[in-house]
Amino acid sequence: MDKTPSNETKLQRQQHEQQEKKWALIQTIQQEFKKGKKKAELAREFNLDPRTITKYIQYTGRPIPVKRKRKRQTDGFHEQIEQLERDANTVKQIYEHIRENGYTGTLSGVRITIESIRKEQKLQESFLGNIE
Known part of the structure; x- marks a missing residue:
C-alpha cells in the first residue's frame, strides 16, 4: 500500500483508503476472471452488477x-x-x-461558501509569500 502524506485530512485519508480497497477488489476480480470464473458468477460472489464486473475486468490500471x-x-x-x-x-x-x-438558501450554505473563499485566499497568500 502507498504511503499517504501525514498532512492529509481525515476525509482525504478515508478517501485514499477507499480507493485502495476498490483497487484491491478490482485486482481480485481480474485474477478470478483469468482463472476462468464467469462474469455472472463473479457478480453474485462480490454482490456487484455484472456491468460493474465487466468494467472492472477491462481496467488496465488504477481507476x-x-x-x-x-x-x-x-x-x-x-x-x-x-x-x-x-x-x-x-x-x-x-x-x-x-x-x-x-437568495433562498440557508445561512450555513453562505457560511460554507465564505469558509471556502477564505481558505482559497489563504492558500493564494501563502503561495505568493513562498514566491517572494
Missing part, C-alpha cells in the same frame, strides 16, 4: 477518482459574496444582503 463539483444555492451569488467578504462584512450581514437580492 482515476472523479470529483464532481456539486451545484450550490450560493453559486449564483458567488461574486457578490466575495465582494462583501472583501468589504469585511460578517457572515450574517452577507447572508442578509444576498437574501434581499433573491
Whole structure:
C-alpha cells in the first residue's frame, strides 16, 4: 500500500483508503476472471452488477477518482459574496444582503461558501509569500 502524506485530512485519508480497497477488489476480480470464473458468477460472489464486473475486468490500471463539483444555492451569488467578504462584512450581514437580492438558501450554505473563499485566499497568500 502507498504511503499517504501525514498532512492529509481525515476525509482525504478515508478517501485514499477507499480507493485502495476498490483497487484491491478490482485486482481480485481480474485474477478470478483469468482463472476462468464467469462474469455472472463473479457478480453474485462480490454482490456487484455484472456491468460493474465487466468494467472492472477491462481496467488496465488504477481507476482515476472523479470529483464532481456539486451545484450550490450560493453559486449564483458567488461574486457578490466575495465582494462583501472583501468589504469585511460578517457572515450574517452577507447572508442578509444576498437574501434581499433573491437568495433562498440557508445561512450555513453562505457560511460554507465564505469558509471556502477564505481558505482559497489563504492558500493564494501563502503561495505568493513562498514566491517572494
